[in-house]
Each structure stands twice: as structure tokens, then as C-alpha cells.
Amino acid sequence: MKRTNIFKLKPAIKEQEQRLFELADNCARMFNEINYKRRQSFFSRNFDWNTDESYHKYKKVIGSATAQQVTRKNNEAWKSFFALLRLKKQGKLPRQIRKVSPPGYWKDRKTGKRVLMILIRCNCYKLSEKYLKLPFGLKVRWKGKNRWEGKKQGRLEIRYDDLSSRWYAYMPVEVERKPLHQPTGDKKKKAYVDLGIINIITSWIEGEKRPGIYSGSTVLSDWWYWNEKIGEYQSNMEKNGKRKTSKRLRKLFRKRKKRFRHLINTIIARFVKNCWEKGVSEIVIGDVKNIRENSRKKKKGRKANAMINNFWSFNYIYERLRTTVENYGIKMRKKEEKYTSKTCSLCGKVHRNGRKHRGLYVCKTHGVTMNADVNGVANIANPIFPKPYWRDRDNWLVTQPSVVKALIFTTVKPPTL
Ligand SMILES: [Zn+2]
Numbered sequence: 001m002k003r004t005n006i007f008k009l010k011p012a013i014k015e016q017e018q019r020l021f022e023l024a025d026n027c028a029r030m031f032n033e034i035n036y037k038r039r040q041s042f043f044s045r046n047f048d049w050n051t052d053e054s055y056h057k058y059k060k061v062i063g064s065a066t067a068q069q070v071t072r073k074n075n076e077a078w079k080s081f082f083a084l085l086r087l088k089k090q091g092k093l094p095r096q097i098r099k100v101s102p103p104g105y106w107k108d109r110k111t112g113k114r115v116l117m118i119l120i121r122c123n124c125y126k127l128s129e130k131y132l133k134l135p136f137g138l139k140v141r142w143k144g145k146n147r148w149e150g151k152k153q154g155r156l157e158i159r160y161d162d163l164s165s166r167w168y169a170y171m172p173v174e175v176e177r178k179p180l181h182q183p184t185g186d187k188k189k190k191a192y193v194d195l196g197i198i199n200i201i202t203s204w205i206e207g208e209k210r211p212g213i214y215s216g217s218t219v220l221s222d223w224w225y226w227n228e229k230i231g232e233y234q235s236n237m238e239k240n241g242k243r244k245t246s247k248r249l250r251k252l253f254r255k256r257k258k259r260f261r262h263l264i265n266t267i268i269a270r271f272v273k274n275c276w277e278k279g280v281s282e283i284v285i286g287d288v289k290n291i292r293e294n295s296r297k298k299k300k301g302r303k304a305n306a307m308i309n310n311f312w313s314f315n316y317i318y319e320r321l322r323t324t325v326e327n328y329g330i331k332m333r334k335k336e337e338k339y340t341s342k343t344c345s346l347c348g349k350v351h352r353n354g355r356k357h358r359g360l361y362v363c364k365t366h367g368v369t370m371n372a373d374v375n376g377v378a379n380i381a382n383p384i385f386p387k388p389y390w391r392d393r394d395n396w397l398v399t400q401p402s403v404v405k406a407l408i409f410t411t412v413k414p415p416t417l
Pocket residue numbers: 344345346347348349351362363364365366
């Protein structure tokens with residue numbers, strides 16, 4: 001499995017940092033030059049892969065190995081663009097991709113500045129305890145965690161972060177498929193998962209009486225808090241007739257995103273750890289597409305909708321879950337059979353208006369009201385979801401899932417939902 005180590009770089013002296021700036025700027029120039037020619041040839045319907053001219057021009061400035069990597073990076077972008085075009089023609093484009101456009105430039109859309117990045121071929125750098133040894137006679141101090149150790153290191157990317165004025169190195173490594181932890185206990189135990197926005201994770205672990213819900217209310221209110229901060233700042237800028245963007249504004253956007261991700265990471269880590277401790281070896285997840293579309297159509301309230309529309313939250317949540325699960329050595333697979341969140345997990349019918357407001361689902365056959373997300377996860381776990389409990393009037397275990405909230409974020413007080 002592929003993982004990426006991220007390090008902060010600490011150029012020791014002005015000259016060293018100056019050298020990084022020069023190299024990064026020339027990498028960006030080269031990338032943009034190649035890309036410009038390719039876009040021109042693409043739009044004139046005579047696509048040209050040839051990059052000899054740029055290669056010979058830039059190899060003197062950034063070295064032939066790096067010039068080759070820049071060319072490759074651009075090749076990769078075009079190849080995936082063509083692959084998407086092919087899928088589009090066949091009508092097989094993944095639903096989350098709405099528009100397929102040719103590769104863009106290394107340029108920040110908001111500031112118009114070149115994106116500063118240096119590419120180093122996998123065999124041209126070496127990480128020692130304190131230093132990152134690069135070609136061009138550069139030896140830069142690094143800080144951070146060398147979290148993933150692998151036998152094979154990939155192409156190193158050194159990027160300058162405009163907002164923090166810092167350099168970062170991204171080092172991909174191929175980690176052996178051996179899981180970090182082996183699931184304990186019964187090797188065949190499964191957990192069933194339904195992903196959502198209000199309830200990030202609704203799950204049921206085989207053999208448990210109650211399903212668990214990992215609530216997203218903290219995520220929503222925190223996201224909303226920063227959303228309003230951004231709104232206030234934007235309207236202030238407008239009033240004062242200032243530019244539409246600023247460093248401070250971009251920092252606010254980033255903060256909102258970082259906090260969102262941090263909260264999601266915590267929730268997912270807790271859930272997966274819990275699964276692991278209970279000896280789960282496989283997680284079965286509902287069809288994410290289906291759920292996403294349901295969340296879009298349903299009235300989830302102003303805040304939830306704003307978050308869904310403004311964010312690729314779903315892809316992030318799904319990907320994060322996938323990698324965390326992989327880290328623990330647990331398998332993950334999608335439930336293949338078709339079902340929708342409108343299906344009743346008790347009788348298998350689709351009740352008209354079964355999904356009511358406030359996250360409830362009503363089964364008209366049995367006259368039962370249940371948590372809509374629990375109904376969702378029961379559909380995924382069926383036929384083994386513990387049905388007897390449903391009919392036990394005094395023991396509505398399944399309608400009362402245990403709820404876990406991410407409460408450890410007390411540094412900023414978000415308003416309550
Ligand atoms: Zn029913």
C-alpha cells in the first residue's frame with residue numbers, strides 16, 4: 001500500500017532557501033511551458049506528446065533527472081485526462097466527476113502566482129536522521145515524523161506553502177501489505193457501516209445488541225462557525241472596497257478545511273479502533289453513491305446542505321475510512337446488492353414517506369418508528385441484523401443506538417446546532 005510521509009523543511013541559510021526558490025520556479029516554468037504547448041496542440045486537434053525542446057532548455061537549469069520528472073508529471077496529468085475522456089465517451093464517468101477538462105497550470109487560481117514545487121527522482125535523494133540530501137549539492141534539515149517505512153521510496157515532491165511561508169517535502173513510500181495490527185479474536189467478525197453527514201458513521205458490529213452512531217454534529221457546528229467567520233470577513237472586505245481575496249481570507253478557508261478533516265479523522269480513528277478491539281476483520285459498507293444522492297435530495301437543514309454543497313466531504317470521509325481500515329489490517333468491501341435508504345429493513349418494502357423528518361423511519365407494516373440511519377445500516381447487515389429485537393415492544397434496542405460525539409475539541413467554542 002502507498003503512504004506519504006510529510007516533512008517540514010528548514011533551510012539553514014538564506015542562500016539555501018534562495019536555491020530552492022529558483023529550482024521550484026524553474027520546475028513550474030517548465031511544467032507550464034510543456035502544458036501550454038500540449039493544450040495548444042490539443043485544442044487544434046493535433047495532440048503532440050513531444051517535449052524535447054523544453055527538456056533540453058531546462059535540463060541545464062534544474063538537472064536532467066528533475067527535468068525528466070517534470071515531464072513525467074505532466075504526462076501523467078494528460079494520460080489521466082484522456083482516460084477520463086474515454087470513460088465519458090462510454091458513459092462510464094464516475095458520478096462525482098462533473099466536468100472533464102485538460103490539465104491546468106502550476107498556478108494558484110486565486111493569487112495568479114506560480115505554484116512552487118520541485119520534483120526529485122526516487123533514486124536521487126536520501127533521508128538521514130536529520131537531513132534530506134538532495135541533488136544540486138543541497139542538504140536540508142527536516143522536521144516531522146518519518147511515519148511510514150517502506151522498502152521503496154517514490155518521487156519526492158518539495159512544495160512551498162505560500163500561506164505559512166514554509167517548505168514541505170512529500171515522500172511517497174510503498175509499505176509492505178502486512179497490516180500494522182492483526183484483528184484480534186474471531187477472524188470472521190464483520191462490522192456494517194452506513195456513511196452520512198448528520199451521523200458520519202452508523203455501524204453495527206456482528207453480535208452486538210446496539211448499533212453505534214458517530215455523530216457529525218460537532219463537525220457541522222464547527223464547520224458552520226468558520227463559515228460564518230469567512231462570511232463576515234468577506235462582507236467587511238466588500239464594504240471597504242478591497243480586493244476579493246487576501247492571505248487572511250485564504251487562511252480562514254484553510255482553517256475551516258483543516259478542522260473539518262481533523263474532526264473526521266478523529267471520528268474515523270475511534271470507530272476503526274473500536275472495530276479492531278472487538279476483533280472485526282471485515283467492514284461492509286453501503287453504496288456511497290446512493291447515500292450521497294440521498295443526502296443531497298433530502299431536507300437536512302440549511303447547515304448540512306451548505307456543507308454538502310461546499311465540500312467534497314464525502315470523498316474525503318470515504319477515502320479516510322478506507323486508508324484507516326487498511327492501516328489496521330481490516331478488509332473493507334462494498335455491499336453489492338441493491339437497496340436504498342428508503343427500503344424498510346424490517347419488511348423489505350419501500351414505504352411511501354417512510355423516511356420522515358428528524359431522521360426517523362416509519363415501518364407501516366409493523367407500526368414501528370426507528371432511527372433512519374439505523375434502518376440504513378440494518379439494510380446493509382440484513383439478513384443477519386437481529387430482527388427479534390424489532391418486535392420486542394419493551395426492548396427497542398435498535399431504535400436507541402449509542403451515540404458517540406467528537407467532544408475533544410474544546411479549544412474553540414462552536415455555537416450549538
Ligand atoms: Zn416495513
